[in-house]
Amino acid sequence: MGIRLVSTGSYLPEKILTNHDLEEMVETSDEWITTRTGIKERRISEKETTAELAYKASLNIPDLNPEELELILVATATPDAFFPSTACKLQALLGNKNSVAFDISAACTGFIYALYVADSIMRTKGVSKALIVGAERFSKILDWSDRTTCILFGDGAGAVLLEKSEEEGILGFDLGADGSYGDLLYVNSVGSNENPPYHLKMKGNEVFKVAVRTMVDSAKRVLEKTGVSPEEISLLIPHQANVRIINAVAERLGIDKSKVFVNLDKYGNTSAASIPIALDEAVKSGAAKKGDLILFVAFGGGFTWGSCLIRL
Structure with missing residues (x-):
């Protein structure tokens, strides 16, 4: 008995904020943002x-039946409240009464962490159907006067349905964290002495270096665990943070750019939502097909990192 990712969905808010719009808000330019980030x-x-x-x-x-769900996990760094969890709020909106529901907080790696938790629960506790969502509203925690961070992030959500199956779809994971890097990327809580306490802070150059190294190492470990070579990968779906990070990771893994899915030019960094949004777009566009070997890899504040290999 295996676990398969059977269907996907995503949602992006209607309002589009372009680089040219940001030129009117902070000292920046479309050329500067595009060259350095790809957004x-x-x-x-x-x-x-x-x-x-x-x-x-x-x-x-497609064909989601909320009443059949036994587990609902939401990966988010921007919950609506300390509690109830965003997952419980989602459960209520769906009209589901039969599931366990809770949030996962691992910043931009949250979706992969949530997949790991769901996979573990489904294999050991008899859960047959699970809804895993990455959802973020980073616009509410940005300092819109800070040109180094406000240009990077966006809002959105992506979701996947997992089911028990005769076919094995989730092939392996590699997860990690190192809290000593916590001061490189963080948002303090409302109880902080920092004023205001809720704005995202980031040391971009240091984040870049750690992100590339941890993503590459994690991806290599999951490939080694599963006995899959980089050449066998059908599609790499990395966390959509920065096109230079994505290019560096793909190059060091030896995966051709034609096999790397990128959509951050349209949506920016949507944190835990970026991989499921990208996966849904890849499925809907035909870039990802049934039977494909797909590699997810991400890093996030914490620092957290992780990778997951699936057969769609």
């Missing part, structure tokens, strides 16, 4: 909560 625009949620973004992404999963 051209991002989506901003003006009214929708994180739970509502997750809900709309879930509704876009």
